[in-house]
Amino acid sequence: MNAAQAKNLRVFFSKGKEVTWALRGIDFVLPLGGSLALIGESGSGKTTLLRALLGLVAPSEGEALLFDTNLSSAEAAKRRSVRRRCGYIAQDPYGSLPPTLSVEDAVAEVWQLVHGSTEEAKEKTTSLLEELNIEREMFKSSLRDGLSGGQRQRVAIARALVLEPELLLADEPTSMQDASTRWDVLEVLKRRIKRGMALLFVTHDLLLAKVITERGLVLFQGNPCEEGPSKAIIENPMHPYTEALASALPRLGKPLKAAVRRRGAPKKEGGCPFLPFCPKSFDKCVTSPPFEDISLGRKVACWHFL
Amino acid sequence: MRLLHRWSLWALALGAIIAAIGPYFFKTSPEEAVAPPFVKPVWLAKDAPPSLHLTITEGHLERRFLWEYEPPLRFSLKGAMRFEVPPEVAQIVWQTPKGTMVLYDASKKAESRIDLDARDVSFKLALGLSPFQNPMPHLFPATGEYALRLESSEPPAEISLALQVPGSRWGLLGTDQRGRDVFHLFILGIRVSLLVGLSATFIATALGLAFGLSSGYFGGVIDAVIMRAVDVLLSVPTLPIMIVLAGLWGKGLFNLILILSAFSWMSTARTVRSMTLSLREAPFVEGLRALGAPSSYILWRHLLPEALPLLLANIALGVPGAVLAEAGLSFLGLSDPRLVSWGRMLHEAHAFGAFTSGAWWLILPPGFGIAGLCLVFLDLGRHLEEILDPRLRRKAL
Amino acid sequence: MISIKGLRVTYHGERRSVEALRGVSLDVRQGEVVSVVGESGSGKSTLLFALLRLLPYGTSVSGQVFLDDKDVLELSDEEFRKLRWCKIALVPQGSMNALTPVMTIGSQIAEPMEVHLDLDKIEAKRIAASLLEEVELPVHFSSRYPHQLSGGQRQRAAIAMALACNPNYLLADEPTTALDVIVQAEIVKLLLRLVRERNMGLLLVTHDLPLASGLSDRIAVMHDGAIVEEGESLELIESPRHRHTKALVTALKKLEVES
Numbered sequence: 020m021n022a023a024q025a026k027n028l029r030v031f032f033s034k035g036k037e038v039t040w041a042l043r044g045i046d047f048v049l050p051l052g053g054s055l056a057l058i059g060e061s062g063s064g065k066t067t068l069l070r071a072l073l074g075l076v077a078p079s080e081g082e083a084l085l086f087d088t089n090l091s092s093a094e095a096a097k098r099r100s101v102r103r104r105c106g107y108i109a110q111d112p113y114g115s116l117p118p119t120l121s122v123e124d125a126v127a128e129v130w131q132l133v134h135g136s137t138e139e140a141k142e143k144t145t146s147l148l149e150e151l152n153i154e155r156e157m158f159k160s161s162l163r164d165g166l167s168g169g170q171r172q173r174v175a176i177a178r179a180l181v182l183e184p185e186l187l188l189a190d191e192p193t194s195m196q197d198a199s200t201r202w203d204v205l206e207v208l209k210r211r212i213k214r215g216m217a218l219l220f221v222t223h224d225l226l227l228a229k230v231i232t233e234r235g236l237v238l239f240q241g242n243p244c245e246e247g248p249s250k251a252i253i254e255n256p257m258h259p260y261t262e263a264l265a266s267a268l269p270r271l272g273k274p275l276k277a278a279v280r281r282r283g284a285p286k287k288e289g290g291c292p293f294l295p296f297c298p299k300s301f302d303k304c305v306t307s308p309p310f311e312d313i314s315l316g317r318k319v320a321c322w323h324f325l
Numbered sequence: 326m327r328l329l330h331r332w333s334l335w336a337l338a339l340g341a342i343i344a345a346i347g348p349y350f351f352k353t354s355p356e357e358a359v360a361p362p363f364v365k366p367v368w369l370a371k372d373a374p375p376s377l378h379l380t381i382t383e384g385h386l387e388r389r390f391l392w393e394y395e396p397p398l399r400f401s402l403k404g405a406m407r408f409e410v411p412p413e414v415a416q417i418v419w420q421t422p423k424g425t426m427v428l429y430d431a432s433k434k435a436e437s438r439i440d441l442d443a444r445d446v447s448f449k450l451a452l453g454l455s456p457f458q459n460p461m462p463h464l465f466p467a468t469g470e471y472a473l474r475l476e477s478s479e480p481p482a483e484i485s486l487a488l489q490v491p492g493s494r495w496g497l498l499g500t501d502q503r504g505r506d507v508f509h510l511f512i513l514g515i516r517v518s519l520l521v522g523l524s525a526t527f528i529a530t531a532l533g534l535a536f537g538l539s540s541g542y543f544g545g546v547i548d549a550v551i552m553r554a555v556d557v558l559l560s561v562p563t564l565p566i567m568i569v570l571a572g573l574w575g576k577g578l579f580n581l582i583l584i585l586s587a588f589s590w591m592s593t594a595r596t597v598r599s600m601t602l603s604l605r606e607a608p609f610v611e612g613l614r615a616l617g618a619p620s621s622y623i624l625w626r627h628l629l630p631e632a633l634p635l636l637l638a639n640i641a642l643g644v645p646g647a648v649l650a651e652a653g654l655s656f657l658g659l660s661d662p663r664l665v666s667w668g669r670m671l672h673e674a675h676a677f678g679a680f681t682s683g684a685w686w687l688i689l690p691p692g693f694g695i696a697g698l699c700l701v702f703l704d705l706g707r708h709l710e711e712i713l714d715p716r717l718r719r720k721a722l
Numbered sequence: 723m724i725s726i727k728g729l730r731v732t733y734h735g736e737r738r739s740v741e742a743l744r745g746v747s748l749d750v751r752q753g754e755v756v757s758v759v760g761e762s763g764s765g766k767s768t769l770l771f772a773l774l775r776l777l778p779y780g781t782s783v784s785g786q787v788f789l790d791d792k793d794v795l796e797l798s799d800e801e802f803r804k805l806r807w808c809k810i811a812l813v814p815q816g817s818m819n820a821l822t823p824v825m826t827i828g829s830q831i832a833e834p835m836e837v838h839l840d841l842d843k844i845e846a847k848r849i850a851a852s853l854l855e856e857v858e859l860p861v862h863f864s865s866r867y868p869h870q871l872s873g874g875q876r877q878r879a880a881i882a883m884a885l886a887c888n889p890n891y892l893l894a895d896e897p898t899t900a901l902d903v904i905v906q907a908e909i910v911k912l913l914l915r916l917v918r919e920r921n922m923g924l925l926l927v928t929h930d931l932p933l934a935s936g937l938s939d940r941i942a943v944m945h946d947g948a949i950v951e952e953g954e955s956l957e958l959i960e961s962p963r964h965r966h967t968k969a970l971v972t973a974l975k976k977l978e979v980e981s
Binding site: 060167168169197198201223224226227263267269271272273274275 | 761763904907932933935955959960970971975978
Binding site: 073074075098099102103107109111114115116117118119120128129132133 | 627
């Protein structure tokens with residue numbers, strides 16, 4: 020059994036006659052206890068991918084599985100039991116927290132819904148919130164206002180981790196953290212990964228991916244570009260988009276390198292999706308390259324390597 | 326809390342206290358006539374004669390007093406006396422500056438019961454007046470000293486006689502067409518107005534909350550049915566319908582409250598529904614449902630608390646509506662006649678000629694009372710709205 | 723040159739007062755890029771609003787802010803209004819705080835010119851078109867509405883609006899937050915180019931130290947309402963002195979080295 024898996028997953032949204040493709044054929048396997056980063060900017064489809072895995076969006080083609088179960092077509096009881104084995108951290112910590120509860124009630128609620136007991140719920144809640152460096156005085160604060168974005172995000176993380184899930188789906192979980200608190204969050208995640216939690220980590224930050232995941236999958240406008248060990252991807256990017264991402268990341272003390280210029284060339288049907296933006300395109304690129312293995316554990320969709 | 330600085334909160338508290346314990350300070354029942362009808366308040370008619378009560382008992386067989394006014398409107402003498410042995414002579418004598426007259430002759434009777442009222446024809450005839458004559462100028466012919474006494478051959482064993490001469494002025498707000506103390510009625514009116522206003526609004530809000538939550542959360546057929554009901558009720562002219570319903574179902578207090586509630590829940594339902602609709606789609610609700618939380622849990626623990634702040638302001642703002650509706654219905658005569666409410670007082674003032682006899686002390690107090698109560702709740706409601714509506718709130722430190 | 727001396731700002735709320743800036747001093751010269759780096763709550767946004775006198779009514783402000791020898795805090799509202807936008811302009815955090823959704827991009831860029839420079843509509847529109855070119859947006863965007871543009875494009879439009887009256891100094895509040903990484907890099911390059919070409923002084927506020935280090939001449943690190951360290955970018959990164967700066971740099975270096 021795998022923690023998560025996608026098989027030729029395609030998703031599109033239609034609004035009347037307009038069709039927007041969010042995902043165009045994604046394949047990956049996340050084994051139990053493994054960690055995978057989904058790397059991409061806005062419009063890459065990473066959030067849609069998470070939602071498809073969670074059964075919130077039905078695949079137009081292909082499959083999105085969590086613990087070998089297709090959540091969008093499973094029956095209610097199976098859905099519930101699979102869902103309880105997962106933790107989900109949404110990108111926006113404002114809508115994902117109930118405004119009527121206090122910090123500790125919001126976290127305890129999750130435990131109580133599944134296990135019922137309140138003594139245990141309180142224990143788990145307290146230890147988890149402390150681990151995430153939320154001060155005791157904030158425990159009774161209402162989630163309606165008064166908490167900073169960073170604090171809210173950590174409460175959302177606590178809510179996702181309190182059930183001790185076997186799989187964590189995290190969508191930019193450190194986006195609102197300061198430099199100092201970001202490490203605390205990463206440490207919390209790392210500890211659990213060591214204890215066997217699988218992690219699906221969505222981010223645009225290659226550095227974060229490198230720090231916390233074993234493997235990474237780079238997405239561009241719903242298409243897979245590159246897959247491989249996280250360290251290798253960032254230190255030795257192959258696909259031109261990965262290169263652009265890596266060079267655009269601000270690094271301490273290093274002036275910004277040349278960024279990709281949006282050429283805005285018209286998209287050619289059937290061509291490489293990155294073609295309009297690629298500084299290295301050549302004649303072969305009018306045909307879309309397949310996403311294939313090129314060496315041990317590394318896959319690219321670029322004619323320069325195939 | 327800024328709420329404590331609001332005058333309306335204190336006014337409301339004061340009104341509630343007065344409504345609760347005020348009536349106990351009155352010695353008589355509110356239905357009892359304490360003075361002639363349409364009598365002015367004391368502060369308005371300083372020269373009108375005050376009420377006079379005299380009691381003849383064993384120790385005081387004579388009472389004297391000074392009368393410096395015009396003849397009063399009423400005169401009644403009630404009581405009983407008993408002699409050990411039937412007396413030779415026993416008369417109740419009334420002495421005026423212009424002479425004396427015998428009001429009652431109890432000679433040769435061991436026990437007598439006396440119940441005289443100046444309006445009685447027998448009394449007028451006994452005094453030698455024509456049945457249609459006004460006896461008062463005869464009883465009070467001039468200003469000066471007057472006395473009431475028992476003249477008897479022996480002192481009685483027991484005697485208790487009360488002379489009541491209601492004045493032409495009474496109390497803080499005078500009297501109504503039945504001679505009842507208007508101030509007493511006014512105080513009682515606070516109770517009814519508060520009771521009707523608050524309970525009708527509470528019921529309406531509860532209905533609105535229930536319907537709004539169901540409509541917004543469950544959607545589909547339930548939503549469609551409830552919203553069509555709202556549309557119909559909102560487009561129907563409420564006052565005529567309430568008049569018809571009050572006529573059909575009777576005029577009891579309970580019925581009145583039900584009718585008022587039935588027509589005031591709609592806007593609350595709409596507000597709660599739209600809040601529910603937006604929260605229903607929130608990611609955290611999605612997450613809770615995925616974990617297996619039942620709808621009842623989500624409604625109770627999350628949606629309901631979110632709706633409550635909205636309701637508090639709605640309640641405060643809804644009370645004036647209920648108070649005015651009740652006043653309106655009562656004014657049209659569609660409320661329980663046994664119930665003392667400000668609207669009813671206005672109705673009786675109108676129906677029994679207070680307007681034409683210029684008894685403005687019957688009209689202005691209930692009118693101001695209604696207006697004042699509405700203002701208090703409007704101010705409270707506005708303040709609550711400010712506190713509770715996050716959009717209106719400034720960022721507080 | 724912008725010269726801030728001993729700036730103190732205290733917000734007065736209903737229940738308590740908060741001292742947001744506790745004596746801040748900083749200089750920004752024309753042609754120079756200075757970044758103020760601080761975490762949330764450090765007071766960095768307050769600093770920008772204080773410079774433009776955009777703090778809420780009732781806030782206590784003391785100290786001096788010299789804009790080319792005139793103490794801006796001493797001027798009357800009318801006098802300062804003449805300076806705002808023409809000498810010193812702001813690119814606010816989040817492009818939707820600069821752009822109103824009900825006007826076209828072109829008219830929004832033209833508006834400051836009509837208000838502050840008294841130009842007529844046609845002249846202003848013409849300059850607006852050239853500004854759009856300068857921020858690398860297609861000229862036909864002039865007739866588009868903000869919701870029709872992407873986040874990065876809106877940010878560029880907000881920058882064009884700030885440049886409308888040819889200011890000498892540009893203040894930018896987290897100009898790249900919420901933008902994609904590649905778009906971020908493009909905006910940064912754009913700002914650098916504008917600074918060079920127009921000889922403007924740029925005061926940039928951010929929480930992203932690596933970003934600041936890649937684009938500024940000088941960095942001032944803020945913590946809890948005060949500047950704890952200030953210096954030339956590379957020097958500050960390589961040899962931080964204050965313990966807060968040290969902690970920040972260490973945490974960031976860990977990310978780059980750790981695997």
